[in-house]
Amino acid sequence: MERIFSVPLKGGTVTDVYMLDTMGELADVLSEQGSSILISDENASRLLPSIPGGAVIIPPGEKEKSWESVEKMLEGAASLSLARDSVFVGFGGGVVLDLAAFASSVYMRGARLVLVPTTLLSMVDATLGGKTGFDYLGIKNLVGTFYPAESVLIVPETLRTLPDSEFRSGLGEVVKHALLSEDARLWEFLESSHDLIIARDRDALSEMIRLSLEVKIWYITRDPEEKKGIRSALNLGHTFGHALESMNGFSISHGEGVAWGMHKALAAGLALGLTPDDFAARALSLLRLYGFNGDHMIPDGRFPAFMKAIRSDKKKSGGSVKFVLMEGQGKPVLTALDDNAVKAAVKGFN
Amino acid sequence: MERIFSVPLKGGTVTDVYMLDTMGELADVLSEQGSSILISDENASRLLPSIPGGAVIIPPGEKEKSWESVEKMLEGAASLSLARDSVFVGFGGGVVLDLAAFASSVYMRGARLVLVPTTLLSMVDATLGGKTGFDYLGIKNLVGTFYPAESVLIVPETLRTLPDSEFRSGLGEVVKHALLSEDARLWEFLESSHDLIIARDRDALSEMIRLSLEVKIWYITRDPEEKKGIRSALNLGHTFGHALESMNGFSISHGEGVAWGMHKALAAGLALGLTPDDFAARALSLLRLYGFNGDHMIPDGRFPAFMKAIRSDKKKSGGSVKFVLMEGQGKPVLTALDDNAVKAAVKGFN
Numbered sequence: 262m263e264r265i266f267s268v269p270l271k272g273g274t275v276t277d278v279y280m281l282d283t284m285g286e287l288a289d290v291l292s293e294q295g296s297s298i299l300i301s302d303e304n305a306s307r308l309l310p311s312i313p314g315g316a317v318i319i320p321p322g323e324k325e326k327s328w329e330s331v332e333k334m335l336e337g338a339a340s341l342s343l344a345r346d347s348v349f350v351g352f353g354g355g356v357v358l359d360l361a362a363f364a365s366s367v368y369m370r371g372a373r374l375v376l377v378p379t380t381l382l383s384m385v386d387a388t389l390g391g392k393t394g395f396d397y398l399g400i401k402n403l404v405g406t407f408y409p410a411e412s413v414l415i416v417p418e419t420l421r422t423l424p425d426s427e428f429r430s431g432l433g434e435v436v437k438h439a440l441l442s443e444d445a446r447l448w449e450f451l452e453s454s455h456d457l458i459i460a461r462d463r464d465a466l467s468e469m470i471r472l473s474l475e476v477k478i479w480y481i482t483r484d485p486e487e488k489k490g491i492r493s494a495l496n497l498g499h500t501f502g503h504a505l506e507s508m509n510g511f512s513i514s515h516g517e518g519v520a521w522g523m524h525k526a527l528a529a530g531l532a533l534g535l536t537p538d539d540f541a542a543r544a545l546s547l548l549r550l551y552g553f554n555g556d557h558m559i560p561d562g563r564f565p566a567f568m569k570a571i572r573s574d575k576k577k578s579g580g581s582v583k584f585v586l587m588e589g590q591g592k593p594v595l596t597a598l599d600d601n602a603v604k605a606a607v608k609g610f611n
Numbered sequence: 612m613e614r615i616f617s618v619p620l621k622g623g624t625v626t627d628v629y630m631l632d633t634m635g636e637l638a639d640v641l642s643e644q645g646s647s648i649l650i651s652d653e654n655a656s657r658l659l660p661s662i663p664g665g666a667v668i669i670p671p672g673e674k675e676k677s678w679e680s681v682e683k684m685l686e687g688a689a690s691l692s693l694a695r696d697s698v699f700v701g702f703g704g705g706v707v708l709d710l711a712a713f714a715s716s717v718y719m720r721g722a723r724l725v726l727v728p729t730t731l732l733s734m735v736d737a738t739l740g741g742k743t744g745f746d747y748l749g750i751k752n753l754v755g756t757f758y759p760a761e762s763v764l765i766v767p768e769t770l771r772t773l774p775d776s777e778f779r780s781g782l783g784e785v786v787k788h789a790l791l792s793e794d795a796r797l798w799e800f801l802e803s804s805h806d807l808i809i810a811r812d813r814d815a816l817s818e819m820i821r822l823s824l825e826v827k828i829w830y831i832t833r834d835p836e837e838k839k840g841i842r843s844a845l846n847l848g849h850t851f852g853h854a855l856e857s858m859n860g861f862s863i864s865h866g867e868g869v870a871w872g873m874h875k876a877l878a879a880g881l882a883l884g885l886t887p888d889d890f891a892a893r894a895l896s897l898l899r900l901y902g903f904n905g906d907h908m909i910p911d912g913r914f915p916a917f918m919k920a921i922r923s924d925k926k927k928s929g930g931s932v933k934f935v936l937m938e939g940q941g942k943p944v945l946t947a948l949d950d951n952a953v954k955a956a957v958k959g960f961n
Contacts, residue, residue, distance in 0.1 A: 271622045
């Protein structure tokens with residue numbers, strides 16, 4: 262078990278990120294925890310050699326991201342007589358981790374939290390920075406807290422059995438990190454190691470995850486509570502992408518939505534003269550290399566519904582929705598767009 | 612509106628405490644908030660000259676301290692399309708304030724929070740330090756967060772119509788703060804101004820609240836997340852008191868329970884030779900001055916039930932329950948007690 266990052270967060274807390282070689286090593290680490298509860302879903306829990314008594318295993322899927330699931334976890338913890346110094350271990354993808362983290366954050370006003378992401382998306386996106394939550398009244402993550410895990414344990418081996426669509430979803434976020442990074446290492450690695458990554462070579466995945474996390478950490482440590490606008494850069498592709506996801510009843514994956522949203526953000530930036538041509542061309546080329554082509558044009562008749570979805574995005578503040586556009590690699594900028602600019606971006610460019 | 616304290620808390624946040632002369636002044640201040648939701652109960656809301664649209668008014672009482680009440684608040688906020696920079700205004704006693712603070716802490720991962728305590732107990736106890744929560748699975752405050760308000764607005768005028776039993780409940784906490792204070796001002800003020808306080812003279816209440824808050828602030832700023840054991844001193848009287856409250860189905864008030872618990876903590880400390888005789892005598896005299904006599908002996912037959920209630924106290928950590936005993940004024944000490952010591956304290960001394 263190698264500690265690859267120690268991330269300083271709000272209030273002096275720290276999240277340590279570890280890379281583990283095998284599931285056996287993970288089992289050893291988890292068994293050394295004291296009093297704890299394991300939280301997983303029916304898919305992810307199959308990766309575990311055994312499931313301890315008192316574990317809470319929920320069905321898979323975004324629709325489980327509800328108060329009812331949180332209740333199961335709180336009841337599980339109470340039935341094990343867990344105290345505040347007990348550990349909630351979340352094992353799975355983003356839904357499980359967000360729920361386990363939320364439950365941990367409110368159990369006795371905050372128990373200990375260890376997260377074990379088992380999808381590429383959750384390894385590079387969901388586990389750092391402390392965002393927890395569940396969907397409520399039909400709004401994604403309407404209820405949540407900021408509650409960083411004390412440690413995140415990454416076992417790239419778990420990615421070998423991940424369905425292709427979920428693997429691609431994670432790659433969308435990795436490409437986003439490449440665009441947002443001030444240095445060229447992740448971008449160049451994605452170009453030079455494409456075949457190894459797609460073949461899910463363990464060493465290549467391990468390196469890609471490290472480089473991707475480094476970018477996320479750069480942003481969140483400068484704005485741990487998302488109050489300064491810096492961390493908002495991580496929403497690149499998300500405002501466009503979330504709206505598309507919600508219009509499609511969340512039938513396309515998060516990473517696909519984000520990749521589509523990056524296309525649209527590049528289009529909007531080009532139209533405003535804000536995004537340089539050569540940067541946009543390189544970014545589009547990287548997106549295409551990983552199979553993200555920016556399809557799903559929004560026809561005129563659906564545009565009002567699309568704008569409604571855009572406006573309901575929870576990242577609005579004081580009534581105006583800000584989009585992350587790019588002035589170049591590692592140079593995000595928050596910009597309001599009028600409806601015509603949005604329309605041009607989502608119609609005319611793919 | 613006078614700012615009487617600016618309390619530094621975890622992660623660089625600050626809670627500003629203001630004293631206001633009249634309800635009219637409060638109404639002006641609240642109307643100057645931007646986008647906001649008022650949260651109150653049917654009793655407290657009668658103090659308001661008018662109730663804005665979209666307010667959430669719950670029935671009074673501890674049994675409302677539930678997820679269902681939190682849901683009403685979240686739904687109210689969502690129906691007003693509140694964003695993260697909107698304000699949740701809690702107006703009422705401890706139940707309303709704990710709920711409003713919890714709802715605010717989880718709405719979009721944390722909205723702004725202003726608390727207006729309208730009971731003596733909530734003015735001196737519940738509004739500072741950021742404890743939020745509700746009861747779950749029959750356990751008090753099993754679910755909660757740490758989420759300090761950005762401001763607390765105190766209008767001593769609201770105490771003039773507070774029922775006597777609730778006023779007494781607050782006095783129990785005030786006496787506790789006198790015992791825990793390293794200096795003599797609060798204790799002396801309680802002795803010298805007893806008649807004015809009981810008559811609810813506005814200036815006397817105002818001074819008593821300031822001095823009492825000063826003690827609470829001293830403790831919580833040294834241990835904002837209750838992890839160092841310092842803040843645990845504020846639990847003086849609470850372990851004994853909570854157990855009595857729960858045995859009586861919460862038919863006695865919190866402050867009465869705490870005052871009874873202080874008697875028992877003094878008895879236990881005397882029996883161990885840890886609490887000096889003269890300090891105990893002075894403390895008992897102050898308790899008696901305010902009508903707290905330490906009745907409710909626990910008969911032998913009920914002792915097992917009492918011990919069970921003690922052990923279920925959520926402040927246990929790693930299985931052992933720690934009691935706050937006193938080595939002198941301002942000198943609390945956390946001590947485990949064996950069953951016989953507890954039994955002697957709750958039987959033999961009142």
